[in-house]
Amino acid sequence: MKTVISVKTDVSTKLRAQSVAKQIGIPLSTLINAYLRDLASSGTVHFSAPEPMTPQMEKIIEQAERDIAAGDVSGPFKTSKELFDHLDNL
Numbered sequence: 001m002k003t004v005i006s007v008k009t010d011v012s013t014k015l016r017a018q019s020v021a022k023q024i025g026i027p028l029s030t031l032i033n034a035y036l037r038d039l040a041s042s043g044t045v046h047f048s049a050p051e052p053m054t055p056q057m058e059k060i061i062e063q064a065e066r067d068i069a070a071g072d073v074s075g076p077f078k079t080s081k082e083l084f085d086h087l088d089n090l
Contacts, residue, residue, distance in 0.1 A: 021028040039045065067073060077083040 017031075018028050021031050074086055075083070077086065
């Protein structure tokens with residue numbers, strides 16, 4: 001048995017949500033139903049918002065990309081002990 005839920009939202013939010021749903025190939029109603037099922041089963045609400053990239057974070061990522069390209073990386077490690085031994089020796 002199905003029921004109808006009527007939700008009021010502003011036009012901009014609806015259009016953006018429909019656009020995102022279309023981009024990932026899932027009908028908006030399917031996404032809303034999945035969210036409602038998750039809410040009902042977990043009893044929790046999850047929100048996220050992209051955080052703007054700070055200049056400091058951009059520099060850290062650029063350095064990490066240079067290190068990876070140069071092969072200057074550690075690991076992979078087979079055990080956590082192996083990892084901690086490596087860190088102790090730095």
